[in-house]
Amino acid sequence: MRLDLRRLLPVRTLRVRLLVTSLIVVALPIALVALALEQEGRQALRSEKEAKLFALARVLDAELGPGGYDALLADLPSGTSDRGEAIRHLNRKLAPFTDRIADAAPGVGVGYYARKLDAVVTYGPSRDHSNTVGLSITPDHPGRIVMDTGEPLAAVGTLVRGPILNAMWPIIRNGEAIGYIWSNEYSAAIEKQASAIDFAAVVAGLGGLVVAFGIISLLSRRLSREVDVIVQGLARLKHDLRRPIPPLRDELGAIVEAINAMAKALLDARSLNENILASVADAIVAVDPDGRITAVNPAAEHLYGVVSTDVIGKTYRSLFASDARVDSVLLDTLATGRVHAATTIDLPRGDQTLRINATSSVLRDGDGKRIGAVVVLKDVSERERLMVQVMRADRLAALGELTAGIAHEIRNPLTSIRGFIQYLDECESLEEWRAYGPLIIRQVDSLNRIVGELLAFGRPHPPRIGTVDVRHLVEEMAFLARGKSDARIALAFEPDLPTIEADGEALKQALLNLIINAIQAIPDGGTVTVSARAADDDHVVVTVKDDGVGVAPENLDKVFDPFFSTKPSGTGLGLAMVHRIVDAHGGVITLDSKPGVGTTIEMRLPIAHREAEVTP
Template sequence: MRFAKLFSRLPVRSLRHRLILTSLVVVALPIAIVGMVLEYQGRQALITEKQSKLFALARILDGELGPGFDALLADLPTGWRDREAAIAHLNAKLAHLTDRVAQADSGVGVGYYARRLDAILTYGPSDLYGGTVGRSIDADHPGRRVMATGEPDIEFGSLVRGPVLNAMLPVKREGEVIGYIWANEFTKDVQRQQGVIDQAVIYSSIGGIVVALMLIQFTSRSLSNDVGVIVNGLKAMKRDLHTPIPALRDELGAIVDAINAMAKELLDARSLTENIMASVADGIIAIDVDGNIAAFNPAAEALYAVRAEAVIGQPYHALFVDGTDMVSVLLDTLETGRTHIGVTLTIPRTDPALKITASSSVLRDGDGQRIGAVVVLKDVSERDRLMEQVMQADRLAALGELTAGIAHEIRNPLTSIRGFMQYLSECRTIDDWKEYGPLIIRQVDSLNHIIGELLAFGRPRPPCIGKVLVNRIAEEMAFLARGKSDARIDLDLDADVPEIDADGEALKQALLNLIINALQAIEERPSMDADADAGRSVTIATRRHDADRVMIRVSDTGVGLDPKHLKKVFDPFFSTKAAGTGLGLAMVHRIVNVHNGEITLDSQEGKGTVVTLLLPIERPRTEAPA
């Protein structure tokens, strides 16, 4: 790791030079290591060879000694008693042996040492070292250690004749060390031979590095040229994908083939993308991180009445009408990263103004980094026109159903009033009028109630929007409804539900209608045992549904609805209750729609009903791109 950091700091940026440096390190380091190992092993082999030779000479002298010094002194009358005479006698017997061995290998010195006499007996060649005969070795001489331990030893050191490599062999006779034999060679001779080995290793290493450098130079030049072809080809390909990189050989050739294949696939993908962009009926606009237009398909050209060539690279703001305060979902997505789906907008440049839906999202590269944003614009003017026609037809159909419902609701009281009046027209006493007059009044009041609800449904007042606390409205309506039934009303209110933009009075009316319907559904359920009656309850729950909406849920344990009635529950004058007008849920549905909310009803016959309202937290703004 440290080497890589150090290498990255070198002022070498050329691939060829970096390859040469790297190869030199890779080649020179092993050669140097091998050279050091060879030099070390050569030195060790030389020392081992010297040791073997010197010990071999010492063993020869040991064999030539025969039974030992006692046998050689047998013909000396004084024997061991006269030290000087014994040394001279033994030297005379052994000097020719040590001289012969020393003369056989130039530079080698050999000799005998007698432990009993504590003296050098011979030191060949005698003409050089004969003067040392009779001398005792020093107290710290390694020869004394050899005689004491009885083990052979070899040592570099400055001894009797100077710095030598000295091999010492103990002389043992009848289990007793009687002296030792040495064979040595000057250190300078050993070092000279080691120097020869070192020179051979150094010259071989240098030669290997030079040859490697030449091969590296040739290979790097060839590789650098091939890499240059790839680099130049990539630069040309960046401008024009139709320009392939020239073919190369070996692995680089495979890389070039892969790059050319990827370029062709990219060219095909780009062509496919361009064809798709050109053939899509929806307008597609992409901008980069700076808000400049990067893509503008033909459908977008038709929507904005401009050519792509005139706006590519220009700020997206350039498409907006001058002096108009408008909001763009595309720029909002670029700035905040928030995705917009199906936002209804208007393009006022056309006459009449086009109505579109816009869906925008963030564009990211392969690493997940934001590189811009894209918006898809769908012209829904014709769709809305057709929907308006369909809605008009639905309204006409609903008007027919409404007329039939009104006729049915009014006919029953009128029939009763007509029957009472026919009966009273034939009566002669005031008592009959007193008996049937209140009945006629109640039927007229019923007609008036129907007309009042119909007017409220047909001509709703415009909403009065303000900040509303949903939980407070739920608590108030639950309190008002508790006296209308003995069923339990439970509150499950989330404290995190925020204030919303809504008409508080309209929401109170809608929620109260839902609670009353739930209580009536519970009352219609047959009474059972006490445990079952304890489960007769209405639950009002509030939650934050998502980032933009809150939820109000009213659930009951009432009789539920037949599945075949679920599609008609919000229709005017549809009711499963004998005395119901069918305008309550229709009114709730209208109030929720006015608030741009959603209402769903889920009911299981015999188990209960759940009505869920989803209301926006904030009143939606009117947005329109230029």
């Protein structure tokens, strides 16, 4: 189970956590060391006691002499075989020595045990243990193990004397264990000394903890003060990047320097951004995910008629009257994530409505998380008014050119008619009337043709939409055009050419006009190439290319103007009519020409016809 200190500590300050963590880190080794010292002390104490007791046993063994018990029993009267008398005789011989050894080592009991007699011979000090002389040890007594194995043994337990540490030494004579010597000491005395060692270890451990706590407390207090300086400095920087954190020493000083450097860089970047926003002529407004305004530049203040300090934190809709209909690309981007680019919208402002180009996008943080949206607004009301004026001027200029063209085209036939009438007014010959009458009629027909083309150009009919096979249409118009010239006409079609929705008759008129113009522009032996292909999934392109004389660069911008023509007999309404037809279908017509190389005209027509959309 994982220990969570934060749940155990009511005060979750850095200093408290440092103190608790440091104490745990310090206390654990100190406790382990104290425990190890206690165990080592106890083990050393027992080893020392065993060494002392075995030393006493070896002294007693040496005192017994090489002859052992038999040598001491040799002076018994001959014929004496009484066990009790033998034990008493050995006791008289050995008791003075065991008592002297016991007196020299207070608290220690020593004695001899004779295996043949199976009895305690002596147990010193005799004044305390004389009553044990002559007794036999129990069958499970460790002394019997010592006599059986011939190996010394130290054992703790309750024996004849009581709870003791007993060191037993075998008496080996002529390779045989004839008994054993013991030297023992009360366990209570040993435990008292061990307890003293334990107490010393505990005192040393606690002393170490107290010293460690004092040192840790001093260090943590200093570290806590320095960390508090950083924390308070960061809190100030949150509101004012111009107030750096006071310098500190060591590693924390390096951290403070890095924080101050980052704050300075952030301040510089913020100042740069503010300067950029302030200098941008377009209005910029940013909002957070809840639609509340987070940034407004001076241009936006002027556009909305507000002050940034009054609107920061308010909703974007609060910039408008409560009853105003707001079609906001900013709020749409915020809700859907869809980006708007140069979208024209109406922005209500007081008693007027401004025409605005709006571009909106999503704002994201460094991790790519959406944090709001921003919109850039450009007031194009004045520009649109100027464009209307320019377009009006262009229309007036075009009307002037159209009027001049009409006057020029009509004046020539009228002049001829007037001349013929004046001549015939003075002429009385019927033959001359018959000769000049057809000329006058041809001039009138020319006037009628010009007026008819002018009416067709000025009053176009809406296209009659139907399904048109582009390949069949091109082949049919190429066949008709071949009858008007000996020029070579080549056709090229892309496989699987789709049908389109269009006015077939209008397209025939436009295509025939283009092919005839191309034929008229090439010298004898030239080639006109007509091709059709699918440009994409939505458009078909029909191209008419010739290798004729081409169009001069200065005339390229005029070829689709009414009454502009480089042909002596042309009215200049053919290409203008073609342009009108392509526009009515929602298509695009382009012309590319180089003098002496040829001309290429391309009609790009939509496959599916769409009605023109009118945006209020």
